[in-house]
Amino acid sequence: MSDAYLITGSNELKGTVRVAGSKNAALYAVVASLLTSDEVILHNVPDIADIEELSDILRSLGTLVRRENKSLILQSKTIISTKPPGELVQKLRASFLVVGALLGRVGSAECAAPGGDVIGSRPLDIHLTGFRALGAEIEHDETNWIVSSSSPLSGASIFFDYPSVLATVNVLLAAVLANGVTIIVNAAAEPEVEMVANMLNQMGANISGQGTAHIKISGVHKLHGCDFTIIPDRLEAGTLLLSAIATRGEVLISNAVPEHLSSLTSKLLEMGAEVQMDVQSDDGDTGIHVSGATKLQSVALQAVPYPGFATDLHPPMASALTQVTGVSFIHERVYDNRTLYVSELRKMGAQITLGSSSSVLIEGPSQLRGTRVKALDIRAGAAVVVAALAAEGVTTLEDIFHLDRGYENLAGTLSSIGGKIERV
Numbered sequence: 001m002s003d004a005y006l007i008t009g010s011n012e013l014k015g016t017v018r019v020a021g022s023k024n025a026a027l028y029a030v031v032a033s034l035l036t037s038d039e040v041i042l043h044n045v046p047d048i049a050d051i052e053e054l055s056d057i058l059r060s061l062g063t064l065v066r067r068e069n070k071s072l073i074l075q076s077k078t079i080i081s082t083k084p085p086g087e088l089v090q091k092l093r094a095s096f097l098v099v100g101a102l103l104g105r106v107g108s109a110e111c112a113a114p115g116g117d118v119i120g121s122r123p124l125d126i127h128l129t130g131f132r133a134l135g136a137e138i139e140h141d142e143t144n145w146i147v148s149s150s151s152p153l154s155g156a157s158i159f160f161d162y163p164s165v166l167a168t169v170n171v172l173l174a175a176v177l178a179n180g181v182t183i184i185v186n187a188a189a190e191p192e193v194e195m196v197a198n199m200l201n202q203m204g205a206n207i208s209g210q211g212t213a214h215i216k217i218s219g220v221h222k223l224h225g226c227d228f229t230i231i232p233d234r235l236e237a238g239t240l241l242l243s244a245i246a247t248r249g250e251v252l253i254s255n256a257v258p259e260h261l262s263s264l265t266s267k268l269l270e271m272g273a274e275v276q277m278d279v280q281s282d283d284g285d286t287g288i289h290v291s292g293a294t295k296l297q298s299v300a301l302q303a304v305p306y307p308g309f310a311t312d313l314h315p316p317m318a319s320a321l322t323q324v325t326g327v328s329f330i331h332e333r334v335y336d337n338r339t340l341y342v343s344e345l346r347k348m349g350a351q352i353t354l355g356s357s358s359s360v361l362i363e364g365p366s367q368l369r370g371t372r373v374k375a376l377d378i379r380a381g382a383a384v385v386v387a388a389l390a391a392e393g394v395t396t397l398e399d400i401f402h403l404d405r406g407y408e409n410l411a412g413t414l415s416s417i418g419g420k421i422e423r424v
């Protein structure tokens, strides 16, 4: 049997905890290293399964990858393959980013459809539209997308039907070394996208507008190595803030960036929680301090692209809302299958019902009870952890390999602020 967490609930979380480097931003940065033959040094890289899997994908393409504590050192002197192994590609969605990077670096790539959480239909049309606009030809055999260009890629004006995060990064990676100027209109504005554009600029790219819906990429001939630090993980920080709220605890999340979390903190304030930004911690960093010891009220929210409420925080937010007074409403507008966690929370006694078009209604407060449940995807797993911390008795959480994909040593992190959680 695979590992499980045993979580004993009803302990208020208290203390200071430091947030790790961002999973998604680190994944994009690792792939960006493919664009230069020089060494790329990344700091603050979380020690999680997705980074391991992606490192193996890069190794199959010819990259030397080694970890030194929190740093990852990558060098892609020569690209020895443009076809990552399908069984690795299917382990995570970010694997498809190698297509943009290989197209930019050597003009072709052959890649299976990526895997990742089963949280919705997750098509690739926007990625492919972007590659085509830059002059690539696209074919599909039984298993692979074959993307290639016989002449150098040329900059283009591209309108995205939807501000897809990975499609924005994929087109960025393909366009930085293209001839001329590329404009992406309706680009994703997520901090992780902004960060990878900043990293590419440090490598010699000429990108502006990152962090907005309108990104301009002026192609350059060559990129060089860099020494770059990954931003803190706003989704881990959000999960910890919500764990504090659900247990009526009081926690300082050090190193969290307030601006990246304003959609969550504004909802926490609306619920009646005490939230303070830029609080100094003992280690000299600043962070977000939250207290859920006050009377908390229900709220309504929608999960939408950044800077709106993050879809990845919808499931743990739902768990926290089981502990507040009144009927809360969450409308999921990013994915059509984000609500897998609902069945698991119901087993624990949550009053939560599925409405139409991916919406959920949560009636609180409910006394949750520990039982045997599963992590059904990364964030559905996070939802159950938050619920279990608030519940009476012991929760056995199975299939925690999903959580290992995205949270660095979650049991250690929560234990350091008083959570009773043990890996078995």
Ligand code: EPU
Residues within 6 Å of the ligand: 023, 024, 027, 093, 094, 117, 120, 121, 122, 123, 124, 125, 126, 127, 128, 162, 163, 164, 165, 166, 167, 190, 311, 312, 334, 335, 336, 378, 379, 406
């Ligand atoms: N979409 C399309 N066509 C496309 C691409 C996306 O219709 O070509 C649709 C999807 O079906 C979905 C919506 O656009 O309904 C949003 O998808 P998006 O492409 O923005 O998501 P993603 O780039 O595949 C990344 C993160 C997700 C996070 C989303 C939204 C990585 C590896 N994944 O996925 O993170 O939920 O952005 O912020 O960066 C997680 O960390 O647990 C996770 C799932």
